[in-house]
Amino acid sequence: MTKLTQRDQSVLEAVITDYIETGEPVGSRTISKRGVMNVSPATIRNVMADLEEMGLLLQPHTSAGRVPTVKGLRLYLDSIMQSRQLARGEKERIRDILQNRPQDIRELLQRTSRMLSQYCRQAGVVLWPRFTVMRFKHIEFIRLGSNHVMVVLISKAGFVHQTHIEWPEEITQAELDKFSRYINELLQNVPISSVKERILEEMRGEKALFDTLFSRALEMAKRAIQNTIEDSDIYIEGQSNLLDNPEFADVERMRRLLHAFEDKSRIIRLLDVTMKASSGIQIILGTENDLNELQEMSLISSPYGAGETPLGILGVIGPLRMDYSRIIPVVEFTAKFLSQVIGVSDEE
Amino acid sequence: MTKLTQRDQSVLEAVITDYIETGEPVGSRTISKRGVMNVSPATIRNVMADLEEMGLLLQPHTSAGRVPTVKGLRLYLDSIMQSRQLARGEKERIRDILQNRPQDIRELLQRTSRMLSQYCRQAGVVLWPRFTVMRFKHIEFIRLGSNHVMVVLISKAGFVHQTHIEWPEEITQAELDKFSRYINELLQNVPISSVKERILEEMRGEKALFDTLFSRALEMAKRAIQNTIEDSDIYIEGQSNLLDNPEFADVERMRRLLHAFEDKSRIIRLLDVTMKASSGIQIILGTENDLNELQEMSLISSPYGAGETPLGILGVIGPLRMDYSRIIPVVEFTAKFLSQVIGVSDEE
DNA sequence: GGTAGCACTCGACACTAAAGAGTGCTAGAA
DNA sequence: TTCTAGCACTCTTTAGTGTCGAGTGCTACC
Numbered sequence: 001m002t003k004l005t006q007r008d009q010s011v012l013e014a015v016i017t018d019y020i021e022t023g024e025p026v027g028s029r030t031i032s033k034r035g036v037m038n039v040s041p042a043t044i045r046n047v048m049a050d051l052e053e054m055g056l057l058l059q060p061h062t063s064a065g066r067v068p069t070v071k072g073l074r075l076y077l078d079s080i081m082q083s084r085q086l087a088r089g090e091k092e093r094i095r096d097i098l099q100n101r102p103q104d105i106r107e108l109l110q111r112t113s114r115m116l117s118q119y120c121r122q123a124g125v126v127l128w129p130r131f132t133v134m135r136f137k138h139i140e141f142i143r144l145g146s147n148h149v150m151v152v153l154i155s156k157a158g159f160v161h162q163t164h165i166e167w168p169e170e171i172t173q174a175e176l177d178k179f180s181r182y183i184n185e186l187l188q189n190v191p192i193s194s195v196k197e198r199i200l201e202e203m204r205g206e207k208a209l210f211d212t213l214f215s216r217a218l219e220m221a222k223r224a225i226q227n228t229i230e231d232s233d234i235y236i237e238g239q240s241n242l243l244d245n246p247e248f249a250d251v252e253r254m255r256r257l258l259h260a261f262e263d264k265s266r267i268i269r270l271l272d273v274t275m276k277a278s279s280g281i282q283i284i285l286g287t288e289n290d291l292n293e294l295q296e297m298s299l300i301s302s303p304y305g306a307g308e309t310p311l312g313i314l315g316v317i318g319p320l321r322m323d324y325s326r327i328i329p330v331v332e333f334t335a336k337f338l339s340q341v342i343g344v345s346d347e348e
Numbered sequence: 349m350t351k352l353t354q355r356d357q358s359v360l361e362a363v364i365t366d367y368i369e370t371g372e373p374v375g376s377r378t379i380s381k382r383g384v385m386n387v388s389p390a391t392i393r394n395v396m397a398d399l400e401e402m403g404l405l406l407q408p409h410t411s412a413g414r415v416p417t418v419k420g421l422r423l424y425l426d427s428i429m430q431s432r433q434l435a436r437g438e439k440e441r442i443r444d445i446l447q448n449r450p451q452d453i454r455e456l457l458q459r460t461s462r463m464l465s466q467y468c469r470q471a472g473v474v475l476w477p478r479f480t481v482m483r484f485k486h487i488e489f490i491r492l493g494s495n496h497v498m499v500v501l502i503s504k505a506g507f508v509h510q511t512h513i514e515w516p517e518e519i520t521q522a523e524l525d526k527f528s529r530y531i532n533e534l535l536q537n538v539p540i541s542s543v544k545e546r547i548l549e550e551m552r553g554e555k556a557l558f559d560t561l562f563s564r565a566l567e568m569a570k571r572a573i574q575n576t577i578e579d580s581d582i583y584i585e586g587q588s589n590l591l592d593n594p595e596f597a598d599v600e601r602m603r604r605l606l607h608a609f610e611d612k613s614r615i616i617r618l619l620d621v622t623m624k625a626s627s628g629i630q631i632i633l634g635t636e637n638d639l640n641e642l643q644e645m646s647l648i649s650s651p652y653g654a655g656e657t658p659l660g661i662l663g664v665i666g667p668l669r670m671d672y673s674r675i676i677p678v679v680e681f682t683a684k685f686l687s688q689v690i691g692v693s694d695e696e
Numbered sequence: 697g698g699t700a701g702c703a704c705t706c707g708a709c710a711c712t713a714a715a716g717a718g719t720g721c722t723a724g725a726a
Numbered sequence: 727t728t729c730t731a732g733c734a735c736t737c738t739t740t741a742g743t744g745t746c747g748a749g750t751g752c753t754a755c756c
Contacts, residue, residue: 027749040699045750063705063749104510142486144506152500152508158492160500162452162508240606243599251597258588375718388730393719411718411737 009080010037011047012056016068016076020321023246025065070286070320077283077324086329094119094334098341105158105342110235112314112338117238120327122318123261125301127271128233129311131161132193139183141176141220149176151224155192157306157342163227167220179217187221196225234264234271236317247319253296260293267291275303275313281332286320296320300327302335306343314338357428358385359395360404364416364424368669371594373413418634418668425631425672434677442467442682446689453506453690458583460662460686465586468675470666471609473649475619476581477659479509480541487531489524489568497524499572503540505654505690511575515568527565535569543573582612582619584665595667601644608641615639623651623661629680634668644668648675650683654691662686 004012014036018026028044048066051057056072059065068076097115098108109126116124134155142150147168153161190198199222202208208215239261248254260267270289274282281302287295300322301315314335316327352360362384366374376392396414399405404420407413416424445463446456457474464472482503490498495516501509538546547570550556556563587609596602608615618637622630629650635643648670649663662683664675 025749029749041749042699042701042751043697046698049751059750061706062751063707065749104512106510137492138488138490140486140488140500142502144485144504148506150502150506150508152488152502154490154498154500156492158496158498158512160498160508160510162454164452164506238610240603240610243603243606249599251591251599251602254599254602255588255591258591262586262588373718377718389718390720390730390732391728394729397720407719409737410720411735413718 004075007037008047008051011044012051012068012072012076013080015048015051015057015066016073019068020323023321025060025067027065030065070288073285073320074288077285081325083328084325086333090330091333094330095337098334098337104160106160108338108341109312110237112334113235113237116314116316116331116334117241119330120316120318120322121238121241121244122316122322122327123236123238123242124314125237125267125271125299125317126235126314127268127275127312128235129157129159130232130272131155131159131228133309133311134159134192134306136187136190136192136195139187139221139224140180141224143171143173143176146170149220151220151227153224153228156189157311161228163224165220165223165227175213178213179220182214182217183221192225192228196222199225232268232272234268236261236264236267242318245319245321247296247321256293257297260291270294270299271301271313271315274299274301275310279303279310281328281335283324283328298322300324300331302331304335304338304342306339311342352423355385356395356399359392360399360416360420360424361428363396363399363405363414364421367416368671371669373408373415375413378413418636421633421668422636425633429673431676432673434681438678439681442678443685446682446685452508454508456686456689457660458585460682461583461585464662464664464679464682465589467678468664468666468670469586469589469592470664470670470675471584471586471590472662473585473615473619473647473665474583474662475616475623475660476583477505477507478580478620479503479507479576480539481657481659482507482540482654484535484538484540484543487535487569487572488528489572491519491521491524494518497568499568499575501572501576504537505659509576511572513568513571513575523561526561527568530562530565531569540573540576544570547573580616580620582616584609584612584615590666593667593669595644595669604641605645608639618642618647619649619661619663622647622649623658627651627658629676629683631672631676646670648672648679650679652683652686652690654687659690 011031014031014034015026018030018034028041028048031044032039032041048057051072052059052066055069056075057066058069060067094115098112109128113124113126116126118124131153134157137156138154140152142152144150144164147166149165149167149171151163151165153163186202187195187198199218203215203218203222208218239258242248242257243254248257270291274284281300284299284301286298289295289299294317296319297317298320299315299317301313303310303313305311315331316322318327359379362379362382363374366378366382376389376396379392380387380389396405399420400407400414403417404423405414406417408415442463446460457476461472461474464474466472479501482505485504486502488500490500492498492512495514497513497515497519499511499513501511534550535543535546547566551563551566551570556566587606590596590605591602596605618639622632629648632647632649634646637643637647642665644667645665646668647663647665649661651658651661653659663679664670666675
C-alpha cells in the first residue's frame with residue numbers, strides 16, 4: 001500500500017470527523033469549506049478518489065459524498081486520532097457513581113454498565129468475572145431439603161456464587177457446618193482454578209482415608225466446584241440509546257441487533273476472547289468480529305480486575321460511527337477505577 | 349348500556365378473532381364471507397355501527413374496517429372468550445423446561461421468563477419475590493476487609509440475597525462465625541417481615557444486656573436486614589419477539605417501549621400492585637395501566653409462590669393484539685407449576 | 697500540481713392519478 | 727319489521743412523474 005502523504009491523512013481525518021458528527025456522506029465541498037487545508041473542492045476530490053482506491057473511503061452511490069470504510073477507520077484510530085483527555089469534572093462524575101460501594105457486587109457491575117451507557121450514549125457492557133481467575137474465600141453448605149444442599153461460594157474480591165447439589169443420603173445442618181469449616185480452612189486463599197486439583201490431592205491424602213466426615217466434605221466440595229466453573233454472565237444496559245442513532249431507524253437492522261443482545265452466550269464468548277487477547281484497551285470494528293449480527297457495530301473494551309489480575313472486561317457497544325476520541329478515555333478510566341474499587345478487598 | 353344480543357356478540361367475536369389473526373382492520377365483507385352467521389355484509393355493517401356506538405369497536409378512518417377498542421376486548425375476555433385447554437404435549441414441554449432444577453433459583457426464574465417469551469412469542473416477565481414474604485433460613489457473615497462485612501441471607505425456598513455492610517471496629521472471622529450461629533438459631537423459620545421486630549425485641553431482652561457478643565451480633569443482623577428489605581428485581585426476556593409484531597414496525601413506538609423496559613423500577617411497581625390485587629390470573633389491557641409507555645401493551649399475569657403463599661408474579665407482555673385464548677392457559681399453568689417446583693423446599 | 701468550469705448522475709421530495717377496500721344510506725324484498 | 731342489494735362517497739395505498747440539489751469526474755487552463 002502506498003504511503004499516505006500528510007495531506008491524504010488530513011483529508012481522511014476530516015472525512016471521518018465530519019462523518020462521525022453528522023452520519024451523512026461527506027462531500028468535497030464540505031471539507032474544503034472547513035478550511036483546515038486551503039485547497040479547492042476539486043483538489044479534495046482527487047485526494048478522495050485516491051483514498052477510495054486504497055479502500056479507505058467508500059461512495060454509497062455515484063453522486064454521493066464519501067463514507068469511511070472499516071479499513072479507513074482502523075487506520076485513523078491506529079495512527080491519526082488523538083484521544084482527548086478526560087476533564088477533571090468528568091472523572092469526578094464517574095468516580096461518584098462507582099464509589100459508593102453498593103449492596104453487592106452484582107449491583108456494582110450493573111451500575112457500571114449503566115453508567116457507561118448513559119455517559120457514552122451507547123450500550124454499556126460488563127462481563128461478570130470468570131470464577132476461575134478468583135481466589136477462594138469462603139464456602140457454606142446449607143440444607144434445603146432432604147436431598148438438596150445449597151452451596152454458597154465467595155471469592156476474596158467479594159463475588160458470590162450460589163449453586164445447588166443433590167446429596168443421596170440424609171444429612172443434618174450440623175454436619176454441613178462441619179463440612180464448611182473443613183473446607184474453608186483447607187482452601188483459604190487458593191486460586192479457584194486450582195481448587196479442584198487441591199481437593200483431589202487431599203482426597204488421596206491420609207486424613208481423608210481415616211476421617212469419613214472429612215472425605216465426604218471433600219466429595220461435596222468437589223461437586224459444588226464442578227457446577228461453578230463455567231458460570232458466566234453479562235450486563236448490557238442502555239440498548240435503547242442505540243435506537244437514537246439514525247443508522248438504526250431501519251427496523252430490520254434493529255431487530256437483528258436486539259436478537260444478538262438476547263443471545264448472551266455469543267457475546268460472552270466474543271468478550272472472553274477479547275479479554276485474553278490484550279491487556280489494554282481494545283477496539284473491534286464492525287466486520288472485524290465474527291458475529292453476523294454485530295457486523296455493523298463496534299466494541300470498545302478494556303479488561304478490569306482486582307489489582308493486577310484481570311478478572312473481566314467492560315466496554316461500550318455502538319455503531320461504527322461513534323465518538324471514539326471521547327469514549328476511549330472514558331472506558332479506559334472506568335476500567336482503571338473499577339479495578340481499584342474491587343481491588344480493595346482483594347489485597348489483604 | 350344496552351345489552352348485547354346473541355348476534356352482536358358473534359359479530360364482536362368475529363371482529364376480534366380476525367383482528368388478532370391479521371392485525372388489520374376488519375371489514376363487514378370479510379366477516380360475512382367467514383360464514384359463521386349467514387347474513388350479508390350490509391347487515392353486519394348495521395351491527396358494527398351499533399357496536400361502534402357502544403364504544404366496543406373503532407374505525408381508524410372513515411373508509412376502513414373496524415378494530416376492537418380496549419372496552420371491546422375487555423368485554424370479549426370477560427364474557428365471550430373460551431380459553432383453550434392446553435394439550436398434554438404442551439404441558440409436558442413446559443414441565444420439561446422448568447423441571448430440571450437448575451443451579452440456582454435466579455436461573456430458574458430467568459429460564460421461566462425465557463420460556464414464556466418463546467412459547468407465547470411475546471416478552472416474558474418474572475418478578476423476583478420480595479424478601480419480606482419469605483421465611484428465614486440462614487445467615488452468614490464473612491469478613492471481606494478490615495471494615496467490610498459481606499452478609500449472605502438465605503430463605504427457606506432457596507432464595508439468596510447478598511449485601512454488604514461497613515463495620516466500624518476490627519473484627520475476626522471467628523467472631524463473625526459466632527454471630528452467624530447466634531442469629532441462625534434465633535431466627536430459624538421466622539418470616540422475614542417480622543425479623544426486624546424480632547431483633548429489636550431481643551435487643552431489649554436480658555441476654556443482650558449481659559452478653560456483648562450477642563448484642564453486637566444483633567446489631568449487625570439489624571443492619572443487614574435493613575439493606576435487604578426493598579430489594580426487588582425482574583426478568584424480562586424476549587423483547588425482540590415484540591419487534592416481530594407489525595404494530596411495532598414504527599421505530600418511534602419501539603423506542604418508547606424499550607425505554608419502558610429499561611426503567612425496571614416502574615414495571616416492578618406495576619407488577620407489585622397487580623400481585624396484591626388478585627390471587628388468580630389477571631389481565632391488564634392497554635390504557636388500563638398507568639404507565640405512559642405501556643399504553644399500547646397488555647399484560648397477562650399470575651402470581652406464583654411456595655405452596656399457598658404468593659411470592660412473586662409472572663406473565664407475558666405483548667401488544668393488545670395477542671392470542672389471549674392460548675396465552676392465558678400457558679401463564680396459568682406455568683405459575684402453578686413453578687409454585688410446585690419452588691414449594692418443595694419450603695414445605696419441611 | 698492545483699483550480700475552475702461544466703456536463704452528468706443519482707437520491708429526495710412533492711405532486712398527481714388511479715386502484716381498491718370499505719362504508720353509510722336508501723329503497724325494495726321477505 | 728328485518729334483511730339485502732346497490733350505489734355514491736371517502737380515504738388510504740401505490741405507482742409514476744418532474745424538479746431540485748448535492749456531489750462527482752473530466753478536461754482545459756493557470
